[in-house]
Amino acid sequence: MLNKKSVDDINVKGKKVLVRCDFNVPLDADLNITDENRLVAALPTIKKLIADGGKVILCSHLGKPKGEPKPELSLAPVAKRLTELLGQEVKFAADANVVGDNAKAAVAAMNDGDVILLENTRYRAEETKNGEAFSKELASLADVFVNDAFGTAHRAHCSNVGVTEFVKGDCVVGYLMQKEIDFLGNAVDNPVRPFVAILGGAKVADKLNVISNLLEKCDTLIIGGGMAFTFLKAQGKEIGKSLVDDTKLDYCREMVEKAAKLGKKLLLPVDAAVAASFPDPIDAPIEVQNVSVDAIPADTMGLDIGPETAKLYADTVKSAKTVVWNGPMGVFENPTLAQGTIAVAKY
Numbered sequence: 377m378l379n380k381k382s383v384d385d386i387n388v389k390g391k392k393v394l395v396r397c398d399f400n401v402p403l404d405a406d407l408n409i410t411d412e413n414r415l416v417a418a419l420p421t422i423k424k425l426i427a428d429g430g431k432v433i434l435c436s437h438l439g440k441p442k443g444e445p446k447p448e449l450s451l452a453p454v455a456k457r458l459t460e461l462l463g464q465e466v467k468f469a470a471d472a473n474v475v476g477d478n479a480k481a482a483v484a485a486m487n488d489g490d491v492i493l494l495e496n497t498r499y500r501a502e503e504t505k506n507g508e509a510f511s512k513e514l515a516s517l518a519d520v521f522v523n524d525a526f527g528t529a530h531r532a533h534c535s536n537v538g539v540t541e542f543v544k545g546d547c548v549v550g551y552l553m554q555k556e557i558d559f560l561g562n563a564v565d566n567p568v569r570p571f572v573a574i575l576g577g578a579k580v581a582d583k584l585n586v587i588s589n590l591l592e593k594c595d596t597l598i599i600g601g602g603m604a605f606t607f608l609k610a611q612g613k614e615i616g617k618s619l620v621d622d623t624k625l626d627y628c629r630e631m632v633e634k635a636a637k638l639g640k641k642l643l644l645p646v647d648a649a650v651a652a653s654f655p656d657p658i659d660a661p662i663e664v665q666n667v668s669v670d671a672i673p674a675d676t677m678g679l680d681i682g683p684e685t686a687k688l689y690a691d692t693v694k695s696a697k698t699v700v701w702n703g704p705m706g707v708f709e710n711p712t713l714a715q716g717t718i719a720v721a722k723y
Contacts, residue, residue, distance in 0.1 A: 380557060381548040383421060383522055388430035390488055394518035394543070395421065395550065396536045398525040399436035399454045402709075407453050414527075415457060421524045421550035422462065422491065431486040433517055434458075434466070435474075435494040435535050436525065443501025445472040455493040467492040474500050475513040483517050497535045504533055511538025518543055524550025530582070563700050564593055572696035574689070574720065576601030577703030580624040586702070587631050596641040596696075598689050600681050600705035600716065604645050607632070608669055615669075616650065617677040643692060645669055647682030649706065649713060654679070658709045680706025681716035690723040 397418045402410045409415070425432045439449040455468035467490070469479040474495050482492050497503045502510035511534040515521070521543040523529065523536055532538075540547045549557070563571075573594040575583055580603040591597055599607055605618035610628035635642035649664040650672055666682040667673070681689070686705075693699060705716035 380554065381546065382554045383424050383548055383550055386520065386546045386548055388425055388428050388520055391430055391519040391545065392433060392483060392486070392517060393425050393430040393520045393522055394433045394435060394514060394539065395425065395522045396525045396528075396539075397422075397434055397436045398527040398552075399434075399451060400438050400527065401454065403448070403453060407448065409453055409457055412457060412461075415454065415461060417552050418524060418550075419461060421522065421552060422458075424551070425522070426462075426464075426489050426491065429488040430520075431483070431488060432491040433483060433486075433494065434491065435497055435514070437498040437503065437528070437533075437535070438496045439498070441496060441498050443498070443503075445495075445499045449496055449498075451493055451496050458491075458493065462491065464491065469494050471495050472499060475510075475517065479517070497533070500534070502534060504531075506532045506534055506538045508538065510534045512542050514539045515542035515544075518545075520545040521547045522550050523547070524552045526553050526556040529553070560700070563698055564590075567593070567698035569698065570595045570696050571698040571700075572596045572598065572693055574598040574600065574693070574699065574701040575703055576603070576701075576705050576717070578602035578619060580606045580621050580628065583703075584624075584627065588634070590700070591631065591634055591638060591640055591642070594640065594700070596643060596692055597635065598643045598692060600645065600685075600689070600720075601703050602678075603703075604681075605678055607644050611644075613669055614672055614674065615678065616672045616674050617653075618648075618650075618672065619677070641692075643688065645678075645681045645685040646688060647684045648672060648678035649680040649682055649716070650676035650678050652676055655707065655710050655713070658707065659711065662710060662712050664712060679710075680713040683715075683719075686716050686719035689720050693720060693723045 458466040469482040471478040571594045573590045602619035605615045607628045610625040655662045707713040708717040
């Protein structure tokens with residue numbers, strides 16, 4: 377599972393290389409990139425392929441256009457900033473169809489060492505459904521496929537899974553993916569104990585197998601984020617208007633029982649920051665109150681862990697020798713609701 381061919385194992389000179397990157401970056405109202413960490417992280421792989429004489433075709437999603445071309449979710453700003461970061465032109469293949477005439481013409485005109493960026497892959501509704509037709513269209517552009525998008529590796533989409541079935545040449549991982557695989561492989565399979573795993577984010581469904589597998593490997597599993605409220609409801613607590621997946625209540629109970637059976641700690645929030653509604657826009661000022669998870673008002677929703685939970689989690693993390701963390705403790709895009717995530721991160 378962890379032994380993957382990488383960009384160091386192939387020769388791409390003169391070949392068209394489709395690279396799935398994670399350019400899902402935040403944009404402000406003027407479409408300026410407000411955090412370019414993901415762009416910078418992709419540079420080593422891109423530079424390697426350029427230096428080797430490949431024709432580098434970058435692709436990524438951005439936001440959730442849900443199968444429609446939305447100008448505010450175009451990757452054009454990414455191409456502009458990548459041009460500056462690389463010191464050479466990253467030609468943007470503006471194409472609502474992603475692999476339409478404009479994109480095909482841009483690829484056909486490439487010289488060795490050139491770089492182009494395709495339009496947002498989620499402009500195509502088939503992308504998130506792993507549709508065969510779009511997978512074939514993407515594969516038709518390239519001789520080789522490189523996956524360097526760890527952030528989307530858990531989803532079976534056309535641009536990271538479907539395409540691999542139709543590219544005739546090698547399918548390998550980039551440096552960013554390789555680094556994540558190496559770190560995660562070592563951390564999970566050979567952890568220095570105590571080993572604490574932290575899982576956050578909104579949906580239990582996204583982490584089903586992860587929760588079960590980590591319980592077998594870690595000493596303590598910390599649950600935060602929106603999915604904590606499904607666990608809390610599964611324990612019979614009233615959670616007001618908080619996010620919940622009622623179809624996963626039995627699963628949450630099973631995981632609590634599994635932890636107890638294995639002698640592992642499974643920690644859930646003891647208090648929460650609640651508000652009357654979700655912030656709109658997401659970073660808007662918001663009034664919150666911290667309440668016990670046994671006393672969440674019916675007309676409020678939990679949007680972050682509370683200070684007592686942050687202290688509990690921080691104390692647990694402090695004694696750990698290995699920590700694997702996936703997903704925030706609350707709606708971290710909002711400064712008021714980022715407190716729990718920041719508190720745990722500091723420890």
